[in-house]
Amino acid sequence: MQNIKNIVFDLGGVIIDIDVPTTFENFALASQKTMDEVTQLFINNQLFERHETGDLSDEAFRNEIIRLLNLPENYQQIDQVWNTLLLAIPVERIELIRLLSKKYRVFLLSNTNHIHYVEVENILHKATGIKSFDDLFEKVYLSYQIGLRKPHAPIYEHVLLDSKLIPAETLFIDDNSDNILGASALGIQTIHIQLPNTILDHLKAYV
Numbered sequence: 001m002q003n004i005k006n007i008v009f010d011l012g013g014v015i016i017d018i019d020v021p022t023t024f025e026n027f028a029l030a031s032q033k034t035m036d037e038v039t040q041l042f043i044n045n046q047l048f049e050r051h052e053t054g055d056l057s058d059e060a061f062r063n064e065i066i067r068l069l070n071l072p073e074n075y076q077q078i079d080q081v082w083n084t085l086l087l088a089i090p091v092e093r094i095e096l097i098r099l100l101s102k103k104y105r106v107f108l109l110s111n112t113n114h115i116h117y118v119e120v121e122n123i124l125h126k127a128t129g130i131k132s133f134d135d136l137f138e139k140v141y142l143s144y145q146i147g148l149r150k151p152h153a154p155i156y157e158h159v160l161l162d163s164k165l166i167p168a169e170t171l172f173i174d175d176n177s178d179n180i181l182g183a184s185a186l187g188i189q190t191i192h193i194q195l196p197n198t199i200l201d202h203l204k205a206y207v
Contacts, residue, residue, distance in 0.1 A: 004189065004206070006170040007100060008159065009137075011110035013175030014193050015097075016120055017087035026081045031069035041068045051113040054144045058114050083119045089127045093199055097136060099207045108133055108140045109159055109172070111150050111179075117142060139163055150174070151182030160186070173199060 012018040021035070024042070028035045042048065047064060050056040056064065062078045065071065071078070100106055112120075125131050133140050141159050148155035160167060167187035174180050175193040184190050191202050 003169050004104065004171045006105045006107065006163075006165050007203075007206075008107045008109050008165075008170060008172045008188075009097065009199070010172075010174040010176070010179065010193075011108060011112060011120065012086075014173055014199060015093055015108075016089045016123065018085050019087055020085045023082060023085040026084050027065070027069060030077070030081060031071055033069065038069065048111075049149065051115075052111045052143045053149050054147050061113070061115070079115055079119075082115055086116060086119055086123060089120075089123050090198075091128055094124070094128050094130065094136065096200060096203060096207070100203065101136070101138075103206070105138050105163070105165075106136075107159065107163065108137045108142075109150070109155070110141070111143045113144050117144075150176070150179040153182060153186060156183050156186050156188065160188075173202070 009015060024035050024038050027033075028038045031038065033041075045064065045068060047056070047061065051058075051061045059075075062075050065078055065082075066073055097106060110117075121132055124133065130136055139162075141155075141162075143149045143155065146155070146158060148158055150156075156172075159165065160170070168189070171189045171191065172180070172183040173191045173193060174183070177192060180190045180192045193199065193202070
């Protein structure tokens with residue numbers, strides 16, 4: 001990695017630990033369906049994609065889950081189960097990002113939805129005292145706000161243009177191989193996070 005001036009971080013699997021199957025398991029328990037049935041319903045109806053691009057509002061998303069899984073109309077319960085995939089934010093990762101921000105322009109780019117993002121910021125605040133990712137990054141780019149989603153080129157192009165970043169001077173970090181390929185195709189330098197490695201293993205040398 002050479003001439004890096006900007007670092008763009010993914011959120012889930014990079015800053016916060018996640019476990020997507022846990023949410024499917026909990027929806028399966030609540031609906032008395034199998035985990036495979038629940039997973040397939042989410043995939044067939046593109047619930048992640050539609051919610052993460054703002055095509056489905058929070059209310060519409062909840063109602064879709066209630067309809068598809070034949071659940072009681074209890075939004076609080078839906079949100080609780082939906083958020084079970086969100087685990088912990090290790091404080092060391094936040095401290096590393098703070099150190100990196102003294103040398104580089106740092107950004108957040110996430111495929112996410114409003115329900116998850118509110119809960120992630122709650123987890124951030126409880127773990128570190130930081131109320132918002134806006135206090136940690138120069139700018140935060142969220143798929144549900146801008147209507148674009150990784151790994152498609154327009155979302156990376158939006159970030160590059162909006163923050164005036166040169167691809168060759170920009171490092172993008174993600175845990176999803178498709179997202180890495182999407183960024184690489186535009187000339188952005190990348191690091192693919194794969195467990196058990198974390199950003200601590202990859203970025204300490206940049207501090």
